[in-house]
Amino acid sequence: PSCPLRGGYVNLPDVDISWRMVLNAITTFSTCIQFVQLLTINDKLAAFTYTIGRMFEDVYRNLLVISIIMVSFAATLSVMREDSFQTFDVSIVGLLRTIVGLHSPSTTYVSSPGAFVIILFVVIIDIGFLNILIAQLALAYESLTKETAGFSRMNRAFTTVEIESLMPLATRRKIFLELQFDQPLEFDNGDSGPSGGIQVLEPASVRADPRYVPDRIMRFTGEA
Structure with a gap:
């Protein structure tokens, strides 16, 4: 397979990625990330992890809107049959590379309407949504860090309830009676x-x- 880059096409090596490999990678990541729960032992680290978790909610909503806009622009460029944007999947990859600045596709032979669409996409995403996301994260972090002690205890209580839900009912009942x-x-x-x-x-x-x-x-x- 080949990928359109600035200055031409670059051949990519064939990589055989099976679903089992993908599932193993996801399982390994999900298992290792659970060690973050150990940070709830310390109040400051618990408050920090809770703050990061709350901030990821804003990131998720922002990325969801960005994904919808990216799909719309990718469909537009694929319909226009612009150079380096001939198909929908190639357009998605090209726009994603444009956002992150990683080997943006060549726009040398792109028509004026196509160039206008690409520039409009960059203005909306890079200048608009990403700056809005940074401002949202800054405001959210400022508001959440005002009550770090309370948030740390809330995070610790949430983690405790999650761990308790994995215990047998008889053990939970015994602990409840002892308290x-x-x-x-x-x-x-x-x-x-x-x-x-x-x-x-x-x-x-x-x-x-x-x-x-x-x-x-x-x-x-x-x-x-």
Whole structure:
């Protein structure tokens, strides 16, 4: 096979890629990428991974729109039978190379309407959507990093729930019973609070801190 490049065609070597090889590669990548979950042990790394995951949502939406626009322009160039864009698949590869700047196809013998279509595509994608994507990522990162501690705990809780879903039901039930979520949380002597949580005692030194604000909720002993 040959691929149209700037200055002519370059012969490509025949590579026999089977579906089994592709599936093995995807499986290997998916397995190794799971080690990212280990980063949730550290609060800062957990917040960073959560932020990256949220930012990928913007990347996905932007790339989806770019793909639709690329298909539209590729179909247009293939219908026009322009040089280096004779078929739809070749047009897709050529436009993709144009975006990333990797051996763009030769446009020496492209007609004026074809050149206008290519220039319009570059303006829309390179100048428009890619800059919009950069601005979206910058704004998203700025807003997400303001609450890194909360996001790190959310990411850790999400990972914990995912791991817990892989455990047998008997083991999950045993852990739930050991945590005693059905027992009410005692606010004070004789003051039984709601259930469904884990009680953490507050150190007495907190009340001596000058920034301490007394509890303004009036509590009455008895069952909740």
